[in-house]
Amino acid sequence: MTTTAWSLAGNPNSGKTTLFNVLTGSNQHIGNWPGVTIERKSGKLKHNSQVEIQDLPGIYSLSPYSSEEIITRNYILNGQTDRVLDVVDATNLERNLYLTLQLMETGVPLIVGLNMMDRLKKEGNRKINLKKLAYILNLPVVSISALKNQNVDQLVKQMQESDLQTYTYPEYDDRLESAIKLISATIQGLVPTSQLRWYAIKLFERDEEISADLKLTAVQRQEIENTINTTEKVFDDVSDSIVVNTRYDYITRIMNMCVIDTNDFSMSWS
Numbered sequence: 001m002t003t004t005a006w007s008l009a010g011n012p013n014s015g016k017t018t019l020f021n022v023l024t025g026s027n028q029h030i031g032n033w034p035g036v037t038i039e040r041k042s043g044k045l046k047h048n049s050q051v052e053i054q055d056l057p058g059i060y061s062l063s064p065y066s067s068e069e070i071i072t073r074n075y076i077l078n079g080q081t082d083r084v085l086d087v088v089d090a091t092n093l094e095r096n097l098y099l100t101l102q103l104m105e106t107g108v109p110l111i112v113g114l115n116m117m118d119r120l121k122k123e124g125n126r127k128i129n130l131k132k133l134a135y136i137l138n139l140p141v142v143s144i145s146a147l148k149n150q151n152v153d154q155l156v157k158q159m160q161e162s163d164l165q166t167y168t169y170p171e172y173d174d175r176l177e178s179a180i181k182l183i184s185a186t187i188q189g190l191v192p193t194s195q196l197r198w199y200a201i202k203l204f205e206r207d208e209e210i211s212a213d214l215k216l217t218a219v220q221r222q223e224i225e226n227t228i229n230t231t232e233k234v235f236d237d238v239s240d241s242i243v244v245n246t247r248y249d250y251i252t253r254i255m256n257m258c259v260i261d262t263n264d265f266s267m268s269w270s
């Protein structure tokens, strides 16, 4: 039997460690990530040693600004994991989805574990339509409470059953999409096809690390810079802020379609 390598990714405090402990039990190895004093935990799924699980550092974004972000993005992009379980805090859905979109941009097969459902229920002022969320993201979404070990068995089932799925990438503003297409054409063949979109977006953001990794020629760099300049003029904004804003526009659409504020349904009697 072949081994499947899973990683847990998510925002700090989304419940990754709690879920990792539930999934692996005492079957854990604790060390450090190379060159840094960030704890590295890995283990095997309880009752199925063919499933390896790596807990990745908690992050908000896949930018190259912190060691945690660099570790996570290199781990995913270098193909060290077959699949990613994105641990999302249901009580902070909007902020957590920002990382989900970026994980989707890498093209890695993904499942969303919507955690803290017990807290969401207790707070009682919001409801998430799980079917719609899974439909819009085009990803499996399993609601859980890692703390209370609720529905984790369904999540494990999904992890063991799911084939390496492909999903449709979240599509942003048309004007940004045009730039991504042009940059993708310039770097076609230099990166795996499934990661083309991620690299194109990073180059659009002028991510220096990625530019250096790809060893682009002067002509390619100029082509990309021309595309960025034209798009910045169209948006009247700088490139990295264009990407951040279009991701948040997409998240706003998801929130409008999938989340109900139950206070909106209460009657006010005068």
Ligand code: BGO
Residues within 6 Å of the ligand: 010, 011, 012, 013, 014, 015, 016, 017, 018, 019, 058, 115, 116, 117, 118, 119, 144, 145, 146, 147, 148
């Ligand atoms: C403390 N439900 C609820 N209600 N809480 C959860 C769940 C869940 O499903 N999952 C995790 N938590 P981490 P990262 C704490 O530690 O796993 C809680 O960073 C406290 N500690 O118990 O560490 C979990 O690995 C004192 O809470 O997250 C933890 O992703 C008071 O979310 C916190 C209250 O979980 C973060 C909570 C001393």
